[in-house]
Amino acid sequence: MKRSGSKSKLLLFTGITAVVLVLAVTLFGGNIRRLFGASASALSGSPDIQTRGESLSQKKMMRSFAEKSEGSIAPDALPPPAASPAPTMATSGPLAARPAPREQAISPSMSAPLGAPMPSEPLPTGNTHAAVRPNPFTLTVEDALSTFAVDVDTASYALFRRYVNEGSLPPRDSVRVEEWVNYFKYRLPTPTKGDFHVDLEGSPSPFTRGRHLLKVGLQGRRLGRSERKSTHLVFLVDVSGSMNRPDRLPLALRSIKLAVDGLNETDTVAITTYSGDVRTVLPPTPASEQQKIFAAVDSLRSGGGTAMGDGLKLAYEQAVKHAGENTVSRVIVLTDGDTNLGRNRNAEAMLESVRGYVQEGVTLSTIGFGMGNYRDDLMERLANKGNGNCYYIDSDKEARRVFQEQLAGLLEVIAKDVKVQVEFDKAAVRGYRLLGYENRDIADRDFRNDKVDAGEIGAGHSVTALYEVELTGEGSKVATVRVRAKRPSGSEAAEQSFSVSREQMGARLADTSADMRFATAVAGTADILRGAPQASDWSLAVAEELAKSATDGFEDREEFVSLLRRVREAKMFRSSSISGGQLSGGVQQTY
Template identity: 65%
Template sequence: MKRFAGLSKLTLISLGVLAALGAVLTVFGPNLRRLFGASAASLASDEDEMAMRFSQDSRLQRKSLATFGDSEDSAPALEMAPAPRAAPPSPPRAAAVASRTQVVQAERVEPVTTGNTHAAERPNPFTLTTEDRFSTFAVDVDTASYALFRRYVSEGGMPPRESIRVEEWVNYFRYRYPSPEQGDFRVDLEGAPSPFTPGRHLVKVGLQGRTIAKSQRKPTHLVFLVDTSGSMASPDKLPLAQKAMKLMVDGLNESDTVALVTYAGSVRDVLPPTPASEREKLFLAIDSLTSGGGTAMGDGLELAYRHAAKKAGSKNVARVIVLTDGDTNLGRNLSADSMLESVQGFVKEGVTLSTIGLGMGNYRDDLMERLANKGNGNCFYIDSEREARRVFQERLAGTLEVIAQDVKVQVEFDPEAVRGYRLLGYENRAIADRDFRNDKVDAGEIGAGHTVTALYEVELSGEGSRVATVRVRAKKPGGVEAAEQSFPLEREQLHARLSQASANLRFAAAVAGTADILRGAPQAGDWSLATAESLAEGAVDGMSDRAEFLGLLRRVRERHATSVAGGIPD
């Protein structure tokens, strides 16, 4: 009894009750289970099935998650039917999936997890073409995910898995695609053996948007919406936002106008629409901003949109640019859905949105990305003055002016030539195959001079000369009906060796492979960061941003090797 001397009477009574319940279940358990018609094991199985179905049904437009290489007795997905409920895997299948998720420990890097409320998208599965030969997605030119990765690694850390979006890593970089000879963009197709998975190929789909000279840009009306709450006080937040705005003003035409709105505990109209030629007046207003108070993003967003809508139209660019650390804790509207609901009318009028993320700690990457997607715009993360210059000066036209909207890509793989495929990334840009030609369904936008790159991992069969047909559908800015173009990819267009492929494909493969490994994609379980590094080394092609990626990748590998050698957990 000495071991129970320190326990209270209430605790002892509770233990007694639990013991009594245990005895009752031991004696009467079988009868109780017969009475309710389920064993404990089957009940647990039912809960797993419900959880899996809930997860799989949460995205209404997602295809069935057919696992590449599984037994052929899987029920095929119906292309035009709503996403089916997939049954949970049987134990043999679960074991097979588990075996594919094993990785080479020397190359495994575990990213940290944070309190980010946006759950990571499940990586696209391998899909058999006999079950679904179509892959449909909206283009994405956001780059915030990669810039955030760079910030984490530069400070000795690793990004949260849920912040790693493969397409944003790939599309951060410049690719030397041929310029369109006519129309708004040109499609560049290429394929080569995969450097990661023997027996498979990588297929690259690249879009190059037409460029626009500064003198040819439409008159632009910008509304800067600046978070001046207390959380923005650090040097990498409000002071960096002020530098970024000045850089953007310097790149505008004299006929462009700028308005300035701030939000903290309340919303403030700092500056009405002012010509960009009045540079000193604009800079004084920007320099006057100070931080303090709570955050009421939703209220500020509504006011900024009202300002922008005054000059919205097919002949003008009307854009709201939000600069914030993404932490919103006050105001009537607290979620991306509720905030955008109040301004959807302005979005339909043609007002676009750019979200600029700043700082660390309470940064809401999930909120910034969702706002940009819903606002027909783009999402960036600014970690330095150099990145601000890149976004607001070097790529200003693409940041501001949309040349094609609701851009959708559909790749139809020929079942005679391709046994299965997987799209790397674009999980949260997936579109139902049946909605490819539904012009009421929202999709992504392409800015002037932007490139969009997507990679597929495919397994070829021994037959069929045409590998795939790539279709691109897009509207003119402000348009209602979309135009469609079609581009064939023949087997003879695939390179026999990876070394014959362009630096574009090899570098994109290195970036996508790294992102897939770091986010823990099961299909990348046996992939190696060493392979990605070797690919990147041979594909820098004299570009500084590619060289920087190579340096970051080396730091990730060195950091992990050091932690393994010293017994320090990642």
């Protein structure tokens, strides 16, 4: 009897357990499948056709630079390459060893060490990135206009290189397509008149059968050293304790010296710092007094908290004294973006405190350093709101690129509030999608509203945007491209208009310029790595072959091909780990 009773209890317990398991799978199956990558959405992808009710209104509103995210996808661990290039910053430690952050802002990211298993959820670190939703594929019958502000920032690509060189893929939210594309040099014609030349080119898409790509390129006029206006620079240097690493304050100080080397003798330099408090280390000093400036630079030491907002206000107060129509007055912030003290601890509060100085013509550049508590989201928003640009310095080589090779573009704006509007012909184009520029979106109705802030182009800067379009096969004109901009000290904008014919869309990608092919490869890679739904079936292998065919002798393009090869190895490594070590033909075709 006892044995029979035990069996009955066992059967009862087993039955109850089975019921509980069924209920659990029913109620929480979505989360379980998502944990193991087998949810229906993960398998089928997201639809790429925009519906009128869902996102059309979102697309036509200027997005907030403070838009928050629910989290970032954890970057994959890169496999050890057979002969990988040396990390750009040899002195930096592994990401896994970095301390936990003091605060989590928008989209905390993490990096997995080489060969580590992929975690099921992102592990917290201090690196924060602002998440944006990739532009949807839009039907022209619903909206034939696409309007955006130009962007010459390049920080996102330099961050990608740092992540890869340290053994990780970048967090999805750190990938901004336009900053990858605009990092590279292109052989665009020099303007013969006006401030910039507009270049249009099209081709079939190498990623999606039946679709084409349209490239809109702007090349700013170049200025020689003797042609530049008098410049007053205020370097605002973060000397807080978080900057006490070889890839932060020491690299920042070397960057300042590179910039000073490129100034004219009539230019002036001031240095302010912030940590637990703020102070002026060097009052405005002629660039000709280089020894005095360098001595002030060498005197800087790190320690204390981070009162970034107070430091920014002091720097602007210094800069506005020299602002004028014939003088460039710019604040250059060098920091890891961390801020934990002072009254103004976010971009809105910081810029609100100095809004009057911005309106008087003081521009802003944010230069990022370091990893582990890097505030990418804050740096980008500050630059956008400060009528400036955002860079990330991961090496002395990148410092030379920004502060020597591109110093004129960093210092002097040749056109401000630059907007681009593309009107697609409904008869010729079924739908389109702009790759990137999500946080530079402008309402169509504001294209000719000169009170609406837009982007700036510096001397010699180029801006490139790519559209994915689906042609109908009808009509002779594909689109009209309009560019609107103001002179640096002007208040009224001038407008130019250009037509794109079907013939310009090209018959074969191989017949297009190396610039077109390379920009396509870079944009495609970025779209894949940020997880854009429309790029879910795109191929990194195709992007790599396309990039290899278009390096055109540029060293930075060859470096991209090398980094992309390592990324493809990482993707294959992760897929083979999941499938028990066997790479299927499908995986090889995908990546």
